[in-house]
Amino acid sequence: MSLPPPARVGDPLESVDTPALVIDLEVLDRNIAAMQDIADARGVALRPHAKSHKSADIARRQMACGAVGICCQKISEAELMATGGVDDILVTNQIVGARKIGRLSRLARHVRLGVCVDDTDNLAEIAAAARHSGAELDIYVEVEVGMGRCGVAPEKAGALCRAAAAEEGVRFAGLQAYNGRAQHIRDHRERGAAIARAGEAVRVVLADLEQAGLGGVRVTGAGTGSFEFEAGSGLWHELQAGSYIFMDADYARNLGPEGTPETTFGHSLFVLAGVLSTAPSGRVVVDAGLKALAVDSGLPLVAGPEGAAYLGASDEHGVVDPGGAALRPGDHVRLIPGHCDPTVNLHDWIVGARDGFVTDIWPVTARGAVF
Amino acid sequence: MSLPPPARVGDPLESVDTPALVIDLEVLDRNIAAMQDIADARGVALRPHAKSHKSADIARRQMACGAVGICCQKISEAELMATGGVDDILVTNQIVGARKIGRLSRLARHVRLGVCVDDTDNLAEIAAAARHSGAELDIYVEVEVGMGRCGVAPEKAGALCRAAAAEEGVRFAGLQAYNGRAQHIRDHRERGAAIARAGEAVRVVLADLEQAGLGGVRVTGAGTGSFEFEAGSGLWHELQAGSYIFMDADYARNLGPEGTPETTFGHSLFVLAGVLSTAPSGRVVVDAGLKALAVDSGLPLVAGPEGAAYLGASDEHGVVDPGGAALRPGDHVRLIPGHCDPTVNLHDWIVGARDGFVTDIWPVTARGAVF
Known part of the structure; x- marks a missing residue:
């Protein structure tokens, strides 16, 4: 009800x-424009994470301002955002099990849809469902870049990328490289160092892909705490920050380069x-x-x-x-x-x-x- | 959606x-029956708190097993429970503002409804709305019994009770005496001592009411951590425990009289x-x-x-x-x-x-x- x-x-x-x-809409609009300006100035795409706002109205507002699409965390979230008029979604998470994978492949008929994988069996299941539905899905291989959560180790990512590229029904689109743990490191320099280490992990995989003839893929990631480092690295093509539109009390405790709050x-x-x-x-x-x-x-x-x-x-x-x-x-x-x-x-x-x-x-x- | x-x-x-x-329904039914048995054996009524389950199906199950009604915390919660077939509800909270008070008085046309007050102006507003709607509301004066949240001090409760008894359109029904802080005291004896102090506060108000010719009112309160003490006190007539049907990890850390988990x-x-x-x-x-x-x-x-x-x-x-x-x-x-x-x-x-x-x-x- x-x-x-x-x-x-x-x-x-x-x-x-x-x-x-x-929501103070004046501040919301200012935040949306500020992040888009930063992404544009750095020449990277902005794909804000919708897990923060869960609102199709806000997602469409972000896209009207220049965002290439949005990120979601769950298949149900992606379905509801698609129903709300969003036509380009990356699920920055693993989608597991026949029921959810079936929904994913059906949703791909209606919107441009990407999903992250870190497991060979899961990749094969997704590819089989995509072939069955006839809709192409973008596959991003999630690399463990220091967060200690999902993702394959950098040295093993290449093999999974090659498997993704070899699967019919899906398109190997790139790497998911997000370090959530780095977002809340208060000190600016330490936060930058954590993303620099994530960048090293990305470099390992990219070199592997280059050798395998899979160069030029998209690297996506970053959050509100760290996006400036990913944007300035020359490695990431797309930023996934979400919380910047609202700025909670926790994110406001992060410090800038001068040691004062951002x-x-x-x-x-x-x-x-x-x-x-x-x-x-x-x-x-x-x-x-x-x-x-x-x-x-x-x-x-x-x-x-x-x-x-x-x-x-x-x-x-x-x-x-x-x-x-x-x-x-x-x-x-x-x-x-x-x-x-x-x-x-x-x-x-x-x-x-x-x-x-x-x-x-x-x-x-x-x-x-x-x- | x-x-x-x-x-x-x-x-x-x-x-x-x-x-x-x-939900493991076998355990749920066993918990419902066990608490009802305890209340019956002690000769007190059971009015379980629905804020724990928020389910009209579970509320009706509790009432079918002997509960006299349920408690709710919000007017919207009470409305939805009434829509779900529950016909006796006590809102164990303050309902503030013309919009919510209007809803409260309208809901009282359809179910037996009680509400807690701890403020003279709020009482007057509720009584006015009840007279306007033509539905009688039960008023419980909330007494501060050691929780440090809502409620009037025991020595001031008598005056508010007399004001409630004097208002037309509402019925002064009794005292809300709930010590939420006591629920999570791990030690059995200390938990009992906190409820004994709450009982002293209740006694102060009851003596005052007796003098004012308002004796014999209902005293309601208690939670999953402390109900045995209220039930055994001879002061409380009604238990409001809610979490006992589920038992979360936190409540399971409370200790019994032998120093072992209940x-x-x-x-x-x-x-x-x-x-x-x-x-x-x-x-x-x-x-x-x-x-x-x-x-x-x-x-x-x-x-x-x-x-x-x-x-x-x-x-x-x-x-x-x-x-x-x-x-x-x-x-x-x-x-x-x-x-x-x-x-x-x-x-x-x-x-x-x-x-x-x-x-x-x-x-x-x-x-x-x-x-």
Whole structure:
């Protein structure tokens, strides 16, 4: 059952029902343009990751601004994005099992679709399904470049690439080289060093491919924490950053080359919480807890009222120190989530606002698209 | 957009698509019966909290077994439970603002409905809306009994109770006295002491009410960690435990009177994850991360294969040490969530299984019912 949106277009922000996911569209558009400008200036393509926003409306906005397509993490996410009008999708993940592979190959009939592989049997299954469906799929071999998650070791990647190139029904398109662990290294120089090591791993595979007559393939990867290094490396052709459009509290803790926080991208995503109760202690209780906010990367920061602090979350409640503000039941507290991706996934609707008024209501198209 | 269920009735568990929320119905039914037996033996009513399961099917199952009704945390949750056939609901939370209070008073036309208050203005607004709608609402005054969240201080509760009793359109029904903080105190004696202190707070209010000619009201509260103490106190009339039906990894760390883990309730809730990738390190990567599992109360435990351990979660991935099991892509890993309530809220469907086969598919009726 779908729940109704917490606001209507034209409402002042003060009347939005809480808790609600609210986007400052001015900052969102500025972030989208800033990343596209950087990619254009470096001569690399931008394929933003849609796992951050899960919104077909935002994906189409990114593509209208120059993005070549989007990334998804799950086949269900890709299906919903395709239904929402996105026609070029790379699934930056392994798709395993006959049921999901069948869906993947059927979706490839309708949109340009790529998928990552790191296993010979999985590659063979995908190729067989693609031949059966008659739709060509782009195959990216995922290389382990320092993240310690999926991917084949660089020295073994060449063999899998050759297997992909030899399979009928699929097109060997390139390498997936993403180091997620590097994204949250605070120090600029250390973050750059982690991507330099990832680049070395990519070089090993590219040399192998060159020898095998498979040169000139696409290398795709990078995230909001590290994209400047991949973009400047001369190795990556495509950036997959996602969180830059929202900038959660965690990413904002990354430091730039001067040792000060990066300010290229602004916070555009907020959870609007409402005060439920004023406690005898002077603290207030708001209506946004673990079911409205992800806390895996730390508690949310308070964007307003100034001086207030979010102290703790239980399932449906948050305890806030008002910091001098005279908060009463029904008043709003504006929170910057610690981690935007799993926070967005908790909500059905995005409330888009400009100058204090609601201008857009978007569904979170792929909310809960977990398989 | 609703996603299709990850299985069909009759499927063997091995073929369930992952990640999926799976319930062992035998254990679920045993847990439901065990808690009802305890409540019956102690002569107290059971009103299980539906914030744990968010499922109208499970709520009706609990009521068929003797529960007097259910608890909800949000007005949207209560609406969806009512639509799902539940006719007696206590909202154990403050409902704030004209829009939500309007919904509350309208819902009271269709089901027996109670709500908690801890503020005079909020009480007056609710009573006005109830008079307007013509439906009587039960009012429970929430008393702060040691949790440090919502509720009025015991010495101030009497005045609010008298105000509730004086309002037309609502019925002053009793006291909400819940100490959520006590639920997760590991030591049995300390947990009992925290509830004994909560009982002292309740006594203060009851004495005040007796004097005001408002004796004989209902006292409701208690959770899975502490219900035995409230049930045995002679003060509480109604238990609100919710998590006992599932038993997450966190609640299973509570100790009984002998200093050993409590075993009255078994783990009935699992997240079935699928292996995506076998890493060069020997670890495997599964398809259940932060968007399929809540990690606020610790990482999930592995129920099978034996000896495996879940080491870390990112948005869509989990890293698992297989502990000797030969796991290949597509194999299943059965996880016991660290915290069941926010985990259930991430899923659209519950797969009910018995003897290794899917027997029921239930929607998570109030999934995402956050406002």
